[in-house]
Amino acid sequence: MKIADRTFIVSGGASGLGLATAKDLHSHGAYVSILDMDADAGEALIKELGSRAAFFATDVSETESIAAAVIDTVEWARRTGKELGGVLAAAGVGNPGKVDQIIDKHNEPLSLSSIDFVLNINLRGTLDLIRQALPHMVAVTPLEPDNERGVLLLVSSSAAFDGQPGQVAYAASKGAIASLTLPLARDLARYGIRAVTIAPSLFESKMTSMLGEKAKKSLERVMEFPVRAGKPEEFARLVREAIENPMLNGTVIRLDGAMRMPSKM
Template sequence: MKIEGRTFVISGGASGLGRAVAEDLVSHGAAVALLDRNDEEGQAAAKALGDDKVAKFWPVDVTDTDTIKAAVDGIVAWITETTHKPLGGIVPAAGVGFPGLILDRKLKPLPMDNFDFVMNVNLRGTVDLVRQVLPHMAADGPTGAPDGPDKERGVVIMVASAAAFEGQMGQVAYAASKGAVASMTLPMARDLSKHGVRVVTIAPSMFETSMTSAMTDKVRQSLLKSMEFPLRAGRPDEFAVLARHAIENTMLNGVVIRLDGASRMPARL
């Protein structure tokens, strides 16, 4: 998929991995639609990327189907009236972590509200955004359009985690949500093959994001010990480079790519 002249929809686009992807794509000639719960950060991120022909922000709660629909309708109108750049991809990068043991020392089980919150953002929110954008991307317009000799119409870049494979203590909800994202990559790719849409999932380990910035130094150092090389957390721009490659390389499809410095998470910190 050619990035220049295309529009990409990015949830969690106001910060962290989502914003890094947006910055990278804009630098390669794309327009980006940023979706996020934080209105102030979202507006600032869009403004920093350029004028409204380059980036635009929509406030979205990915657990709310109606707010996603309103944003998608707005994005279609924005492309039609302003950017004139057909859809090229979806990057559902919105995510949360809410640690909790399935059974704590006082024999209190994990609250289902906590579990549901993580699943609703990380899994349901991913699926809901993707399914609502896809009909527009796969159509003959507006705002879908085939690209290149393969007549590719777009790419879905989902975000899993190393926790999908080596979830630590207290990560039942988070690991379940990210494991589900990884597991649905291939069937989603198979579903969308007839429409000329690819699906690639990236599974990062510890990266410098707002989620990891809340860690204590003790937790951070413990995680860094699990790294092989380099001995540091990943940078958002390194995630963005891989996302760009996944968009540009048409042979990448139905695959989960680990981005983890050869780390394997320990059972506990």
């Protein structure tokens, strides 16, 4: 799949991994549709990127909000003449530390509202975005030589494989993303649409910036190489490879420098 002159939807595109990827795709000639709740950051970003970028305020936990953003993106792509090439579902939430333990020291279970909050954004929001984008992706002109129409890029986490205490809901959401990757690719094979999931470990972000010094030192002790958090630009580089390499399909790629999350901080 070529990047230049194709339109890519990036949810969570105004910050973190989504922001780095939106900028990287744009620098390689893509048209980027940025979906995010932060309108100020989104508007500032499109001013920076110019006419090949559009911003649509979107709450991925609300299906009507996603529907409006997808329709607006399709209309924008129609005006520019640049067909959809893919979706990066990067919008996500998670609490650092032991905030969301399944039962606390007072013998109180984790609230269902806390579980729903994480699942609705990380899992339901991802599925809702791709299911609403797919009818429009199926309709695009396939590209030679493989008659490819596009690629779906999902974001899991190392927590899907070695989640820490307090990450039950988060790990469940990210584990589900990893698990649905292959059946999604199989569902879409006849349309020439691929599905690839990236599972990053500790990356520089607003969420990880909230970690205390003790937690950071604990995580550094289980890092192999390099001994540092990943950079958003390194995530974006892998997204670009996943878009351009047609043999990447139905797979989950760990992007973690051989790091395995510890059971205790």
